[in-house]
Amino acid sequence: MTRIVHIAACCAAAAASATAQVQFSGQTAADFYKSGATQAPRAVDNGRPSFGWDTRLFIEGQPAEHVTALANIRATNTDPITLDYVALRLTDITPLGLNIQAGKFDLPFGNLGERRFPRKNVLFGLPSIYEYRTALPDHFTPGSDYRIVPERDIVANAGRGAGMRLLDLGMYHTGVMVFGSAGIVDYALALTTGTVSTTSYSTDNYSSDLGKTVRLAVTPFTGLTVGAAYDWGAYLQSAYLLPGGEDVSAYKERAAEADLEFSRGHAVFFAEAVEAAFTVPLTTGDSDLRLLGYYAEGKYTLMPRLYAALRVSGLTFGNATLGASTGPWDYDMIEWEGGLGYFIDRDVLLKAVRRETRTRGGTSPKDNLTALQLVVAY
Amino acid sequence: MMPTRTHERGFASLLLLWTALASPAGAQEGQHATGAIHGKISVTRRDEVRPAPLRDQMFGMYSMHGGEGAPLQPGTSPGASARLSEKAVVYLEGEDLNRGTYPLPARAPSLDQRNLQFHPQVLAVLAGTRVEFPNRDPLFHNVFSYSQAKEFDLGRYPRDDSRSVTFDRPGVVRVYCDIHSSMSATILVLRHPYFASPDDAGAYAIGHIPPGTYRAVLWYDRDVLERKTVEVREGEDLELDFND
Numbered sequence: 373m374t375r376i377v378h379i380a381a382c383c384a385a386a387a388a389s390a391t392a393q394v395q396f397s398g399q400t401a402a403d404f405y406k407s408g409a410t411q412a413p414r415a416v417d418n419g420r421p422s423f424g425w426d427t428r429l430f431i432e433g434q435p436a437e438h439v440t441a442l443a444n445i446r447a448t449n450t451d452p453i454t455l456d457y458v459a460l461r462l463t464d465i466t467p468l469g470l471n472i473q474a475g476k477f478d479l480p481f482g483n484l485g486e487r488r489f490p491r492k493n494v495l496f497g498l499p500s501i502y503e504y505r506t507a508l509p510d511h512f513t514p515g516s517d518y519r520i521v522p523e524r525d526i527v528a529n530a531g532r533g534a535g536m537r538l539l540d541l542g543m544y545h546t547g548v549m550v551f552g553s554a555g556i557v558d559y560a561l562a563l564t565t566g567t568v569s570t571t572s573y574s575t576d577n578y579s580s581d582l583g584k585t586v587r588l589a590v591t592p593f594t595g596l597t598v599g600a601a602y603d604w605g606a607y608l609q610s611a612y613l614l615p616g617g618e619d620v621s622a623y624k625e626r627a628a629e630a631d632l633e634f635s636r637g638h639a640v641f642f643a644e645a646v647e648a649a650f651t652v653p654l655t656t657g658d659s660d661l662r663l664l665g666y667y668a669e670g671k672y673t674l675m676p677r678l679y680a681a682l683r684v685s686g687l688t689f690g691n692a693t694l695g696a697s698t699g700p701w702d703y704d705m706i707e708w709e710g711g712l713g714y715f716i717d718r719d720v721l722l723k724a725v726r727r728e729t730r731t732r733g734g735t736s737p738k739d740n741l742t743a744l745q746l747v748v749a750y
Numbered sequence: 751m752m753p754t755r756t757h758e759r760g761f762a763s764l765l766l767l768w769t770a771l772a773s774p775a776g777a778q779e780g781q782h783a784t785g786a787i788h789g790k791i792s793v794t795r796r797d798e799v800r801p802a803p804l805r806d807q808m809f810g811m812y813s814m815h816g817g818e819g820a821p822l823q824p825g826t827s828p829g830a831s832a833r834l835s836e837k838a839v840v841y842l843e844g845e846d847l848n849r850g851t852y853p854l855p856a857r858a859p860s861l862d863q864r865n866l867q868f869h870p871q872v873l874a875v876l877a878g879t880r881v882e883f884p885n886r887d888p889l890f891h892n893v894f895s896y897s898q899a900k901e902f903d904l905g906r907y908p909r910d911d912s913r914s915v916t917f918d919r920p921g922v923v924r925v926y927c928d929i930h931s932s933m934s935a936t937i938l939v940l941r942h943p944y945f946a947s948p949d950d951a952g953a954y955a956i957g958h959i960p961p962g963t964y965r966a967v968l969w970y971d972r973d974v975l976e977r978k979t980v981e982v983r984e985g986e987d988l989e990l991d992f993n994d
Binding site: 593594595635636637638640673675676677715717718749 | 888889890894895896901902903905906907908909924926931
């Protein structure tokens with residue numbers, strides 16, 4: 373089904389290009405950064421100064437008044453060319469103003485929105501809940517452990533970040549979504565092939581389950597939006613069955629989220645908190661691993677062209693029995709990121725950012741990053 | 751092509767002449783020996799719909815009610831063509847005009863934010879004029895400009911609230927919304943009040959012009975579309991059409 377949706381979306385996009393105006397736009401970022409010389413997950417190139425780049429291409433075709441075909445292509449110095457987003461959007465198709473989107477799109481979970489792109493991201497990285505890798509893998513390692521997640525791997529990964537992110541980057545996934553507005557309420561319901569933490573692999577569905585996402589947001593007055601979302605589904609990514617013929621679909625992720633956006637005058641503020649629980653097939657028996665993530669981010673325009681921004685984000689891990697010991701299944705982390713942005717032109721933004729990461733009790737208790745980024749939108 | 755002179759053009763021309771001469775339009779007070787210009791603008795490309803820059807707004811869709819990049823309604827197409835009266839301005843260029851001192855308009859002109867567009871999209875003002883920026887949409891806008899003639903950032907304010915900016919320095923001021931990237935307008939800050947916006951049919955008139963030779967400029971949308979040399983004579987109403 374996933375493939376069919378994809379093919380349909382691509383065909384529609386091609387048809388759109390033949391019969392309707394197609395618009396292109398994009399943004400490209402060039403970076404210079406240097407992190408601390410540690411082995412922590414936030415370290416880059418072992419602390420060596422590096423250059424990087426990130427480019428996005430947005431394509432839109434509108435073959436009919438209420439039909440839009442959209443695509444977003446991403447390429448960076450570390451990732452290959454990726455089709456993040458390819459979807460058909462049918463807007464305002466009933467008297468109720470119902471909208472439908474099918475294809476690969478960002479899940480309606482949280483309020484990251486267009487801040488995922490460098491031009492609207494006031495800092496360098498995304499909040500840690502979107503980027504930081506936990507110790508929990510979402511796939512099995514074929515071998516003598518019968519493809520069950522070994523506790524020792526989780527323990528060994530703690531503080532090193534070899535597993536899933538809480539919210540996987542932009543959370544793009546394949547499926548169908550219904551969304552719309554009713555008065556001051558916005559709603560969205562999505563059915564996709566994964567969960568918010570497992571979206572970076574192929575669009576194939578390895579389980580017999582589908583991810584379900586529900587979101588409601590209320591805007592009581594202009595400038596304040598409060599939202600909440602819930603996502604649940606099978607998260608393990610593996611083509612292998614568990615011992616005893618058990619399907620990976622039996623192991624679920626459940627994630628609840630609340631977010632807030634407030635702006636007025638020259639100040640803009642965003643906050644988000646996510647609590648997730650993973651049912652994990654550990655070698656010593658199934659267990660729920662819990663995780664709380666959060667961030668708060670503010671931006672203030674100091675004068676035309678110049679703004680200051682600050683973000684604090686973190687992850688707190690619940691207790692689990694791993695092997696012979698009971699304790700948090702990964703090291704809590706907290707991160708501060710602050711910086712200045714200067715618009716050289718309307719679509720040319722220069723950012724200078726400093727990030728400090730603390731991982732309590734981890735092998736790399738202190739990590740930092742200094743970055744310069746030049747973004748051009750076109 | 752030199753413009754045609756009209757002395758007897760019937761009632762319509764007389765009416766237009768009366769309008770042009772009677773309308774102060776901020777013209778120099780106490781000046782009697784003046785002429786006028788009137789005409790019609792025809793811009794064939796005015797019906798083109800300039801596509802709204804897509805950028806990233808379509809891909810951040812979960813704040814439909816005023817969050818970052820929120821559309822006014824699903825399916826709204828910002829950036830559709832505005833009326834000629836909102837996109838065109840005719841003004842004169844001439845050093846003699848720049849030397850005068852002129853009274854500022856009693857009422858501040860306004861650049862509205864409505865339906866995810868600026869209205870008008872081109873606004874001419876006399877240097878020193880204060881311009882109002884009322885928000886008529888049920889969501890935030892953030893009007894700003896980084897133009898040399900005037901840099902400002904008004905921040906975010908809600909519907910029916912307004913901010914104002916005084917434009918002291920002559921020049922071209924490009925105005926945008928930081929939240930909705932498809933919104934743009936141009937403010938032409940001129941040293942003199944000899945400018946006019948056409949009506950929807952394209953008719954315009956500029957009165958109280960000191961006699962002299964000038965360049966009449968048609969500004970359309972984002973740039974100069976046409977320039978013509980004109981000689982304004984005392985007591986005459988010159989017909990000057992622009993056909994692009």
